Amino acid sequence: MDNLQLEKEHLADVILQIQKELDKVETKIEATKQKVLLARRYMWEEMPRLVRDVTDANEMASGLLDLQHQEVGLAFYTKEQKKLERLKYSPYFARIDFRIQDTTEPIYIGITGFSDLENRKNRVYDWRTPIASLFYDYTLGPASYICDAGTVSGEITLKRQFRIEKSQMLYMFDSSLNIEDEMLQEILSQSTDGHMRDIVMTIQREQNQAIRDEAHRLVLVWGAGGSGKTSIALHRIAYLLYRQRDQLKAENIVIFSPSDIFQDYISEVLPDLGEENVNQLTFDNYATKIFSPQGFKIESSFDQYEYIFGNKEDKNWQIRNDAMLFKNSPDFLGILENYLVYLENSYNSVQDFVYNGTVVLSGEEFYSCVKEKYNYLPFKKRLEKLERRLIANLTSLEEKRKDDIIQEMDNKGQSIGYTEKELQKIAYRKAQRETKALKDRMSKLISFDLVKTYLLLFQDLDLLKSLANNNLPSNIEEIAILTRGYFAKKYITQEDLAALAFLRQRLEVFNPETKIRHIVIDEVQDYSAVELKVLAQAFTESTFTVLGDPNQALLYKGEPREYVLEVFNIDDKKEIELVKSYRSTEEITEFAKSFADSPTNIEPVLRKGKKPEVIIGNNNQKRLIALLKELLNSSRKSIAIITKNFKEAIEVSELLKGIITFSLVDKDTYLLPPGVVIIPVFLAKGLEFDIAIVWDFQQYSIEEKRLLYIASTRALHELYLFGTQKGDLLTEVDPQKYHLEID
Known part of the structure; x- marks a missing residue:
């Protein structure tokens, strides 16, 4: 047989x-x-x-x-x-035969485990069990795995993969550890259905290291577009829920994702792995939970990107862009930290609180409490505690003073005709009037408005310069005027929201999120140092999985490989570099690399396809419609027309209206529609499509080449670029990497 x-x-x-x-x-x-x-x-x-x-x-x-x-x-x-x-x-997808000394046991591996309880035998091992790691980490030959009992060593004598669907074995083959193996190639060649799939059958060795790491509080994964970063995060969640099931539940985990539509895109992975979905948030959601003042409109990340990528003709565009560069920089976080010290030190010359010749609270004691004794409390709480202390001290002095006041009235004959109760009331009111000035001075001293406190930085530029050690943008006065103008209009920008959330955490009442045990931050290159500090301060008891790709930064916020580690300041960390890109064909990946800041960190998987097609002409509407009709008759399921901003997405939708069935993706889109979608590049982050069509590619400047890299790497199988001319970026691409068609 x-x-x-x-x-x-x-x-x-x-x-x-x-x-x-x-x-x-x-x-x-x-x-x-x-x-x-x-x-x-x-x-x-x-x-x-x-x-x-x-x-x-x-x-x-x-x-x-x-x-x-x-x-x-x-x-x-x-x-x-x-x-x-x-x-x-589909009970299992792999088998390994593992020999320990003279005993060989076949190990069948599936998405979940299954035991024959009658015979007390494991028929299928969960992919998250320690022994299953052998399948991902080793080829035939000597191998070992770590379990609770220690290290188990032996030899893998067989490694076999299966495709089983509807309880039927479609095929099987014996394999070694090879990233271009048959199973991986077969899965990568499939069309996408609009949702991310699990990758348990094709997890690669370097991905497995990140998924199974339990030894470090911070696991930081840098990877090229299509390297499986988000898949790693989701499978890592499933792994941790399995391994720490007595301590960790789905409700204890939060994923910070780039957009609401991305949350839908990844929503089926954990249920497919047999786990409940976890909490998902965007930074916008979380920051407004921390700080959302009444009467102000808060800019969304969608509106921020739409302005920067679509309103260059606005007279304030350059100043706003410079303001974002400044406020999103790691240096600005340093300024805010220095500002907190400044606010503390501003109480170093408070006058003594003296009542009726008695020092109730000395200025020296006041400063000592603000700076040291109460520094375990948020800044505002320290001041409120000092106010309560002053009032408590004054209350006891007021009681003593009442007796003196009544005695003075007796001595002057002013108490005649009053009952004892009435005298007590008169004395109490007079003592209250005498201490009112001290209480008012304290109230004024400790009261502050968070918005006004933040705005002070942009009203007193001498203060700002001193906090920044004179390291400020040359047009800081214009930035300050613009910032004050936004607040005067009751408008809070994204970059100001992050700073205000940071200050509220440190100055006002904010309790750490102790219920949350694990945090995933995806697309970390799009977080500023201030935004990351907000998360680090909020989740003090959590472990972190952080994933990013500097080549895919929508806006420049500094060098993430440097400031991410500095902000978290966690010694117990592990960095993992993923250079293999599995999403796109070799031809698409090689073309897209031309727009990456660090193209040497990207290696394509060896899956062949057609070269990207660059179509240049003055009648692109006709060409686009013809192409879409052709593609819709193919076997591919999803097509994305990617624009630079939403304004252009609307323009493209007008070109296709009544001719092609499509969906326009905007900030209120929560579910990724099937078929043809028109989507701005900043919402396409993290998503993938069978076919990507980049619209008006020539308008991307040298400074915006990362946007073209993001747009190009959304394609799994085919990539098209439409434009009216070659533009600055395409002229730098090797002509052998694409097919050019000029009308």
Whole structure:
């Protein structure tokens, strides 16, 4: 009997065992459903009429508790049913034979594990188990894995992969560790369905290192476009949930993603891996949770990108661009840190609080509390604590003063005709009037408005210069005027929002998010140092998975490889570099590299395709429509027309209206539509499409070449660029890397 037949028989046996367990679970579901229905009917129809005394009430409470237990059991069995149904559809995808001394055991690996409870035997090992790491990390020969018992060494004598669908083995082949293996090639050549897929069958060795790392608080992954960074993050979440299931739940994890539409794009990966989806946020969402003042409009990241990439004709564009460069720089974070010290030191010359000859609170003590004694509290809390301390001290002095006031009235004959109660009231009011000036001085001293405090930086430029050690943009006065102008119009820009959120954390009341145990930050190159500091200050108890690609920075915010580590300041860290790009064909990757800042850090996977096509002409509407009609008749499922900004996306939509069916993606789009989409490049970040069409490519300047790199690397299989001329960037590309068509 050949190997294929043996494997088919083994598969049939595993599926039979799965079906047996599935039958048991479905029987339990039906039985539990009946119990739940009966309990609900009794509780809501009969029990309320029977509650006559405490005993009946206790019985009702007991019945409710029993109902809750039954419902929990039903949810558990339903979850098991779904797991077993997934297993039955495709129980495993790989097998390794691992020999330890003279014993060889076949290890079948799947998305979830399955055990034959009757025979106490693992039929399928979860891909996250320690022994399964052998499949990802080793070729045939000596191998080892680490488990709770220590290091287990042996030899891999067989490595086999399967394609199983609907309980049927479509094919199998024996393989070694090769990133261009048959399974990977077959999966990469598929069309996308609009959602990211799991990669458990094709995880590469370098990706596996990042996924399984449990030893470091910060895992920082740098990788080229299409290197699988986001997939790594999601599989790492699934791995951590499996390995730390007693301590870590889905509700304890947050992913910071670039956009709402990206959140939908990745939403199916964790459920496909048998885990619940975790919390997802954008930085916009989180920053406005920290600081969202009434009466102000807060700029969204969509509006920020749309302005910068689409409003160069605006008279204030250059100043705004320079303001963003300044406020997004690591230097600006240093200025804000220095400003906090300045605010503390501004209390070093407070006059003593003296009442009736007694020093109630000395200026020296006031400064000591602000600077040192109360520095475990947010700045505002320190001041409020000092105010309470002053009032408490004054209250005791006021009580003593009342007796003196009454005595003075007696001595002057002013107490005649008043009752004791009335005298007490008169004395109390006079003592209050005497201390009012001190209380008012304290109230004025400690009161501050966060917006006004921040604006002071752009009102007092001498102060700003001193905080920046005179290292400021040459047009800082214009930046300051623009900043004050925005606030006068009750408008807060993205870069100012980050600074205000940072200051509120440090100056006002903000409690760290201790419930959150793990944070994923995707596209970290698009976070400024200030934004990252906001997250670092908020999630002080968390571990971090941080992923980025400096080549894909939408806006320049400094050198992320430097400032990311400086901001987090975590010694217990691991950096991983991924240079292989798996998304696009070799031809597309080689072409896109021409627009990368660091093209040497990008290696294409050896998957051949057609060269990118550059189409230059004056009647691109006609050419685009003809191309789309041709592509829509092909087997490819998703086509993206990528524009520089949303204004251009609207213009393209007008060209196609009534001729081609399409979806226009805007800031209110939460689900990625199928078919043809028109999307600005800043919303296409992180997404992938079978075919990408870059519109009006010639308008991208040398300074914006990263945008063209981002747009080009969205394509899996085919890439087209439409323009009216070659432009600055294309002239620098090797003509052998693309096919040129000029009308």
